[in-house]
Amino acid sequence: MHGNPLLTLLVQVGLILALSRAMGWLFARFHQPQVMGEMVAGIMLGPSLFGWLAPQAAATIFPADTVQSLNVLSQVGVIFFLFLIGLELDPKLLRNRGHAAVVISHVSIIAPFLLGAGLTLYLYTRLFNNAPHMRFTAVALFMGAAMSITAFPVLARILIERNLHKTKVGAVTITCAAVDDVTAWCMLAFVVAVARADGLRPALLTAALSAAYVAVMFFAVRPFLRRLEVVYGKHGRLSQSVMAVVFLLVLGSAFTTEMIGIHALFGAFLMGAIMPKGTEFVRTISEKLEDFTVVFLLPIFFAFTGLRTSVGLLNRPELWLDTGLIVLVACAGKFGGSAVAARACGLGWREACAIGTLMNTRGLMELVILNIGRDLGVITDAVFAMMVLMALVTTFLTTPLLHWVYTRSGAAEAPGQAPSGAFSVLIPVSLPRSGVPLMQLADLITGPGNPARRIFALYLRRPTEREAYRSGIEESEAESARAASEPLAPLLEEARTRGVAVETVSFVTRDVAADIASVARSRGVGIVLMGFHKPVIGSTILGGTVHKVLTATAADVAVLVDRGFHGARKVLVPYMGTEHDRFAIELARRLAKNAAAAVTVMHVVPPGRRPTDRPLDARGAVTRTFDEPGLAAGVTLRVIEDPSPVNAVLTSAKEFDLVIVGVGEEWGLESHLFGWKAERIARDCPTSLLVVRKQPGGNPPGEARSNSGGEKIGQPDRKEQPVGTA
Numbered sequence: 001m002h003g004n005p006l007l008t009l010l011v012q013v014g015l016i017l018a019l020s021r022a023m024g025w026l027f028a029r030f031h032q033p034q035v036m037g038e039m040v041a042g043i044m045l046g047p048s049l050f051g052w053l054a055p056q057a058a059a060t061i062f063p064a065d066t067v068q069s070l071n072v073l074s075q076v077g078v079i080f081f082l083f084l085i086g087l088e089l090d091p092k093l094l095r096n097r098g099h100a101a102v103v104i105s106h107v108s109i110i111a112p113f114l115l116g117a118g119l120t121l122y123l124y125t126r127l128f129n130n131a132p133h134m135r136f137t138a139v140a141l142f143m144g145a146a147m148s149i150t151a152f153p154v155l156a157r158i159l160i161e162r163n164l165h166k167t168k169v170g171a172v173t174i175t176c177a178a179v180d181d182v183t184a185w186c187m188l189a190f191v192v193a194v195a196r197a198d199g200l201r202p203a204l205l206t207a208a209l210s211a212a213y214v215a216v217m218f219f220a221v222r223p224f225l226r227r228l229e230v231v232y233g234k235h236g237r238l239s240q241s242v243m244a245v246v247f248l249l250v251l252g253s254a255f256t257t258e259m260i261g262i263h264a265l266f267g268a269f270l271m272g273a274i275m276p277k278g279t280e281f282v283r284t285i286s287e288k289l290e291d292f293t294v295v296f297l298l299p300i301f302f303a304f305t306g307l308r309t310s311v312g313l314l315n316r317p318e319l320w321l322d323t324g325l326i327v328l329v330a331c332a333g334k335f336g337g338s339a340v341a342a343r344a345c346g347l348g349w350r351e352a353c354a355i356g357t358l359m360n361t362r363g364l365m366e367l368v369i370l371n372i373g374r375d376l377g378v379i380t381d382a383v384f385a386m387m388v389l390m391a392l393v394t395t396f397l398t399t400p401l402l403h404w405v406y407t408r409s410g411a412a413e414a415p416g417q418a419p420s421g422a423f424s425v426l427i428p429v430s431l432p433r434s435g436v437p438l439m440q441l442a443d444l445i446t447g448p449g450n451p452a453r454r455i456f457a458l459y460l461r462r463p464t465e466r467e468a469y470r471s472g473i474e475e476s477e478a479e480s481a482r483a484a485s486e487p488l489a490p491l492l493e494e495a496r497t498r499g500v501a502v503e504t505v506s507f508v509t510r511d512v513a514a515d516i517a518s519v520a521r522s523r524g525v526g527i528v529l530m531g532f533h534k535p536v537i538g539s540t541i542l543g544g545t546v547h548k549v550l551t552a553t554a555a556d557v558a559v560l561v562d563r564g565f566h567g568a569r570k571v572l573v574p575y576m577g578t579e580h581d582r583f584a585i586e587l588a589r590r591l592a593k594n595a596a597a598a599v600t601v602m603h604v605v606p607p608g609r610r611p612t613d614r615p616l617d618a619r620g621a622v623t624r625t626f627d628e629p630g631l632a633a634g635v636t637l638r639v640i641e642d643p644s645p646v647n648a649v650l651t652s653a654k655e656f657d658l659v660i661v662g663v664g665e666e667w668g669l670e671s672h673l674f675g676w677k678a679e680r681i682a683r684d685c686p687t688s689l690l691v692v693r694k695q696p697g698g699n700p701p702g703e704a705r706s707n708s709g710g711e712k713i714g715q716p717d718r719k720e721q722p723v724g725t726a
Helices: 005-029 034-044 055-061 064-088 099-127 136-148 152-161 168-196 200-235 240-260 264-273 280-308 317-344 349-359 363-376 381-405 432-446 465-469 473-498 512-523 544-552 579-595 618-625 645-653 680-684
Strands: 424-428 454-461 502-508 527-531 556-561 570-575 598-605 635-641 658-662 688-693
Touching: 005 034, 005 055, 005 064, 005 280, 034 280, 034 363, 034 381, 064 152, 064 240, 064 264, 064 280, 064 363, 099 136, 099 168, 099 317, 099 349, 099 381, 136 168, 136 317, 136 363, 152 168, 152 349, 152 363, 152 381, 168 200, 168 264, 168 349, 168 363, 200 240, 200 264, 200 280, 240 264, 240 280, 280 363, 280 381, 317 349, 317 381, 349 381, 363 381, 424 432, 424 512, 432 454, 432 473, 432 527, 432 556, 432 579, 454 473, 454 512, 473 502, 512 527, 512 544, 527 544, 544 556, 570 579, 570 645, 579 598, 579 618, 579 635, 579 658, 579 688, 598 618, 598 645, 618 635, 635 645, 645 658, 645 680, 680 688
Parallel strands: 424 454, 424 527, 454 502, 527 556, 570 598, 570 658, 598 635, 658 688
Antiparallel strands: 556 688
8 A cells, every 4th residue: 555645545544434433333332422432443543552452554554654644634524523513502502591500601611721720730840841832821721721621512412312401400511511612612712822822912913813803703704694594595405506605614714713823623613603593504504514524524533633642651650640630630620610510509419410420521522622732732742642531531431420420311201100090001112103003902901981091102212323413402302303203193193083192202212121111110100012123133022122121121011013903802812820921811801891802811731631730720810810790701711732832822813803922931932132033923923912021029900909819700611621620
């Protein structure tokens, strides 16, 4: 590849993109922001890992004379990324702020700034030299600004994914983060001007030009942008000419601020900040830019940062102690300042610590500032590595600390548990077509006309990749409603037809099973009724997400394998004596009561069973369950001799509308995360199948009923074998 810069660049970019996507996916699986994985991927490609493990390969793929090409691409990427950040900034967050947001936002900037500047007093003689650009004033200002940053887009995505954006904690935090973002970039522009200025006259000139620039942007460029929006509205689409004008304005603004001396990134950010907000025009621009910027250009910036980060420079214990001190001061300033201010404003310690944890998120924004500082020459390579580690640590800690100090989520924002005596059902819906049969079955199980029942329809929306770097706060509620309307529409239409009241729940999630369990717990549901969808990996119907729901949910679970379910006139319940089989009989009793279903309980016994074999008391289970006037006549106990219980069920299933079978190895139905052998009873059953699992220690569904135990309330129809031995 040497001698051919294009080939070298293609290999570099290909490796960067592949590793960044892989690490982003991996970190997302561990409930970390995707950007965290991409940041780590960049560090891995530098001398800290790749160059350390395989120095020859690293020198071949990333020769020193080609790194400048990556630098140019990364700078272009960051310019457009800062434009996107400004584009996403909602001015409403900066206006009409409450008392708490005002106090917390100011303290969350002042405290880390003062601590960062104060830390410089200790570190200056140890880590900084007296080169012209490392004057104490410039270094102290830069360290304070670097400590003050909050990663607004990453923080906002965490709030939405944990469904905290509608809470007081979320509202206060996102407002403070927006204020911090604007303030930090203004502070950084000031720091850059101070670092670049050589005396009082250049500094005053830079300040005057900066003020003139801001005035032109607000009073000349901003009205022009509104005219562009009118052009977009007339054509109903974003033409290439309009997009070219937007690009030219971004580049022109960045060029102007770079020439003034306050850095190109400030110009890109301000250009985005003055764009019209909350319009389809801006949303379309954002969508056109995001994929290329986030997927292609930003990973190159992370890699370029990684190539400049050498953890090996921290080769003495005292340097690692200094790194720990930087992390400690960063957390004390941002977390401590925000939490104490929130507590002083009347919030509880739990809410205050949650705000502090979120405000301590630094993410990509910290790397942007650190690269500016390194380019300006106000920090050394060793300090750059220390600060990069600080950015990684503070970003990584956000999710686990937030889970520890503030476990509340949107799933737990319940209107209250079900009233005493009520029976409630939770229906998680993934595919629209599964909603109708699940609604029909839920109606029959809970009892038509029962005023005490509660049915919840749940749709969990996974965050899209393009949202990883966006705030999305303004759109979140509308997006959530739109996202839920299509999957839940058939279910809700069926509910209206049946006159059933359904409460809908919808939010963004990264862990479907955990949030299903959380909603079930917070709503106090008796049973989770869900559809079956073939797992991505494996063949078993009780694998993947279904397996996780079965193991994580405290409520009972029923999984419907729909093969044209339209009612439950005739129901078959295979019985082998397990608690899951008894639960299946209980659900069949509810169908008999609410839908006048004819229920057949089929007990399969091995041929030639001896009288001394342990009885499974099928008759007793049926008698106790159907111990209610009018129900006993509608149940039949069928005892069949067959060496294969599954064969017996499959042979009889075609006579029925619904088969209710309990989980268990007797029926070849076992819950595994990854199962490679499809369950035969589910695969070959000719009619709809409801696979049920009774959670250990759970109560039978439905209203409490008296039970007389041995009292005979009806004689089951014995067709194949006397019931007395069953």
